[in-house]
Amino acid sequence: MTLFAQNMASNFYRQTISELLTTAPAKGFNEAIGNVTPADVYYGRPEEILRRRDKQKQRTIEQRLRYNLGRWNQKPRVELKLNP
Numbered sequence: 001m002t003l004f005a006q007n008m009a010s011n012f013y014r015q016t017i018s019e020l021l022t023t024a025p026a027k028g029f030n031e032a033i034g035n036v037t038p039a040d041v042y043y044g045r046p047e048e049i050l051r052r053r054d055k056q057k058q059r060t061i062e063q064r065l066r067y068n069l070g071r072w073n074q075k076p077r078v079e080l081k082l083n084p
Contacts, residue, residue, distance in 0.1 A: 017042070 020038055030038060036046045 020042075028037070030036070033041050034046055034050060036049050040046050040049055
């Protein structure tokens with residue numbers, strides 16, 4: 001491959017990635033990549049995002065459990081943990 005062809009290919013891929021990162025987040029989350037945006041995957045943020053979501057989910061479940069058990073003046077019979 002000539003130097004000119006390599007440069008053209010490099011520019012093409014750079015432009016394609018740039019377009020993907022600017023248009024894909026507007027499309028929303030992608031279920032195939034863990035419900036994060038392609039830009040998040042490209043920049044290496046999916047683990048952080050999924051960890052934050054898991055913590056929020058656990059807090060929400062615990063809050064609902066306390067609220068619903070408090071309505072009946074009961075104590076939890078089991079400890080609820082989603083991710084041991």
